[in-house]
Amino acid sequence: MAIDFDLIRDRRNSDSLKWSESRANQVIPMWVADMDFASPECVLRALKERVEHGVFGYPAVTDAVTQSVIDWAASHYGWQIEAKWLVWLPGLVSGIHLACQALADDGEEVVTLVPAYPPFLAAPRATGRGLKTVGLAQDSGRWTLDLDALSSAITPRTKCLIFCNPHNPVGRVFGREELAAVAEVCQRHGLAVCSDEIHCDLALKPGVHVPFATLGAEVADRTVTLMSPSKTFNLSGLGCGFAVIPNQDLRRRFRRAASELVPLPNVLGLIACRAAFAEGEPWRLELIEYLRGNRDLLEAYFREHLPQFSVSHVEGTYLAWIDARRFRGQDAMRFFESAGLRLSDGRLFQGEGFVRLNFGCPRSTLQDALERISAAVSKLESK
Numbered sequence: 001m002a003i004d005f006d007l008i009r010d011r012r013n014s015d016s017l018k019w020s021e022s023r024a025n026q027v028i029p030m031w032v033a034d035m036d037f038a039s040p041e042c043v044l045r046a047l048k049e050r051v052e053h054g055v056f057g058y059p060a061v062t063d064a065v066t067q068s069v070i071d072w073a074a075s076h077y078g079w080q081i082e083a084k085w086l087v088w089l090p091g092l093v094s095g096i097h098l099a100c101q102a103l104a105d106d107g108e109e110v111v112t113l114v115p116a117y118p119p120f121l122a123a124p125r126a127t128g129r130g131l132k133t134v135g136l137a138q139d140s141g142r143w144t145l146d147l148d149a150l151s152s153a154i155t156p157r158t159k160c161l162i163f164c165n166p167h168n169p170v171g172r173v174f175g176r177e178e179l180a181a182v183a184e185v186c187q188r189h190g191l192a193v194c195s196d197e198i199h200c201d202l203a204l205k206p207g208v209h210v211p212f213a214t215l216g217a218e219v220a221d222r223t224v225t226l227m228s229p230s231k232t233f234n235l236s237g238l239g240c241g242f243a244v245i246p247n248q249d250l251r252r253r254f255r256r257a258a259s260e261l262v263p264l265p266n267v268l269g270l271i272a273c274r275a276a277f278a279e280g281e282p283w284r285l286e287l288i289e290y291l292r293g294n295r296d297l298l299e300a301y302f303r304e305h306l307p308q309f310s311v312s313h314v315e316g317t318y319l320a321w322i323d324a325r326r327f328r329g330q331d332a333m334r335f336f337e338s339a340g341l342r343l344s345d346g347r348l349f350q351g352e353g354f355v356r357l358n359f360g361c362p363r364s365t366l367q368d369a370l371e372r373i374s375a376a377v378s379k380l381e382s383k
Contacts, residue, residue: 005362005363016034018031026340027340027341027342028341030343030361031356033231035234035358036361037287039233039235040284042275043233045275047271050271051268057267059266066083066086069227069273072277076201077200077209085244086244089258090263092227096123098243099224100127100129100162102256106129109158110160111132111191112131112132113136113150115136117169118349120196121349134150134153136167143167145174145181160194162194164196165196165200165209166315168319169319171312171319173203179210183219192250195211195224196226199232199316201284202318206285206288221247222250223245223246224244228241233272239266241265294360294361298320299311301370309322310323321356332354339373340376341372344357
């Protein structure tokens with residue numbers, strides 16, 4: 001199957017959040033985590049068939065949708081999940097809020113590792129929980145887990161770790177030994193875990209993602225895993241995700257938090273989910289190859305032409321975490337805006353001096369963006 005990921009699709013006049021502020025100018029938006037690629041043909045075909053039916057009442061989660069998730073987890077991760085473990089969600093941000101409510105009580109604490117996806121920082125406070133943050137460490141430019149700092153930050157009030165793997169924004173895919181070490185800390189301190197694995201199918205080295213809950217029965221018993229086809233198959237606008245919760249009591253608490261507040265995914269989201277997981281694997285494999293090429297281009301360009309910045313090696317996701325702290329005392333966001341790019345501000349992730357760049361786009365768009373950065377650097381340094 002030949003997929004034309006190089007095709008430019010004009011999103012400036014669509015209903016795209018990502019491109020909404022770029023309609024009247026030539027700014028390239030590379031901020032929010034959605035890709036500029038069309039979803040797989042199997043998904044488009046399934047959506048067209050469902051739209052032609054013409055009736056869009058309240059949806060039911062069909063056995064076919066559920067089975068597509070079960071089969072995907074088994075074939076990709078050797079994870080034998082049960083249908084009753086699934087709690088369907090309209091998106092994973094709501095899942096993070098629900099996990100805070102289900103895994104910690106009012107006034108108790110949630111801990112997470114920073115830099116972190118902004119809802120990790122907002123959800124505990126929004127749900128009346130305290131927030132502890134622990135910084136990731138760096139070893140020769142590679143982001144690593146500081147387990148001593150994590151253990152030291154945990155108090156008797158700390159009840160839950162919100163974890164992200166593959167990690168947004170630093171791009172790490174944590175290995176089995178690293179995950180087991182995190183699990184040991186959590187077990188020792190009696191912490192439950194909310195593991196956000198929305199980027200799990202975007203490991204750029206195939207076959208390396210390890211679901212946290214597969215580390216053993218005791219780990220699974222204290223873990224809420226959040227997943228979705230949305231990032232992989234570019235379906236974020238359809239609002240469909242799910243939690244995998246083997247522990248019956250945790251599942252009951254999670255459902256109770258969601259009751260009367262959080263709806264099911266919409267009917268088209270469920271249709272897209274089934275089609276993506278049941279038929280979308282050839283497309284995904286080509287996407288991974290294309291993203292790997294974009295990643296390699298970006299990292300090589302920064303090494304050769306933009307040594308003023310450093311870029312963490314991206315092991316998973318289509319998000320590059322760029323360190324601009326040494327760049328002539330410039331405000332990072334202001335500089336990249338002057339280059340004609342809109343990126344994500346590292347301050348939102350508790351990453352002062354960093355920016356996040358989404359390279360899930362046609363390669364010519366990425367090349368244009370890199371050349372804009374280089375031209376802006378040359379202009380600034382010529383002054």
